[in-house]
Amino acid sequence: MPNWKWIALAAALPIAALAQGVVKPTSKLASGTVNIYDEMHHHVVPQAQVIWDITNAAMDDDGNPSAKKMKPADWLKLKEGTAGLSASLYRIARAGKFIVRTSEQKLLDEDAPTGAKAVNVERNVDGNPDGLRQYAKTLARYVMRMSVAADNHDIKTIYTSASELDGQCEGCHQAYWFANGKR
Ligand code: HEC
Numbered sequence: 001m002p003n004w005k006w007i008a009l010a011a012a013l014p015i016a017a018l019a020q021g022v023v024k025p026t027s028k029l030a031s032g033t034v035n036i037y038d039e040m041h042h043h044v045v046p047q048a049q050v051i052w053d054i055t056n057a058a059m060d061d062d063g064n065p066s067a068k069k070m071k072p073a074d075w076l077k078l079k080e081g082t083a084g085l086s087a088s089l090y091r092i093a094r095a096g097k098f099i100v101r102t103s104e105q106k107l108l109d110e111d112a113p114t115g116a117k118a119v120n121v122e123r124n125v126d127g128n129p130d131g132l133r134q135y136a137k138t139l140a141r142y143v144m145r146m147s148v149a150a151d152n153h154d155i156k157t158i159y160t161s162a163s164e165l166d167g168q169c170e171g172c173h174q175a176y177w178f179a180n181g182k183r
Pocket of ligand 1 (some may be wrong): 035036037038040041044045048092099100101106107108121132133135136139165166168169170172173176177
């Protein structure tokens, strides 16, 4: 499974949120403005994690995905996960403006010497906001296909798509987060 990196990150998120004290509301933002950090931190990562948790638990003793392992509630949770994930991606896709984070927030590894700095991510986003929207739209469509597979209880498609999901996140990260040789 290629998802361990994100599982580790997601596990670290509640601690990071605690360390920050409070979760800042996004309502102060001008309408049409999306805070990318909020979307990643509070929506994209936790919802992707729901999908990965369920698909990982659906393996049979031979290591193959099995619909028999899926309870009715699991299909619903999976559906909710894809709905939450695609909703967040569509918010990014149709955003009028972006902020990368607020001054109270810290990007993952931002303080590490090799970590990407907000100012660099901002430059990348401001330089090509349409490219960011396009990445979000493409991934949203991918997630919508997972949603259809969940409706059809098509465990094979779900499992394959979930396994490849983190690879689908990478393109946008490479272009906007890790660009400038910062990682
Ligand atoms: C449309 C572009 C885009 C897509 C698609 C995308 N991301 Fe991100 N992500 C970003 C950017 C830009 C950052 C860094 C800036 C920020 O956090 O504001 C980021 C940051 C993150 C972070 C760090 C959050 C933190 O706490 O600092 C995680 C974790 C993450 N993304 C996970 C994912 C996962 C998992 C997916 C796929 C399911 C995904 N991202 C898809 C653009 C994207």
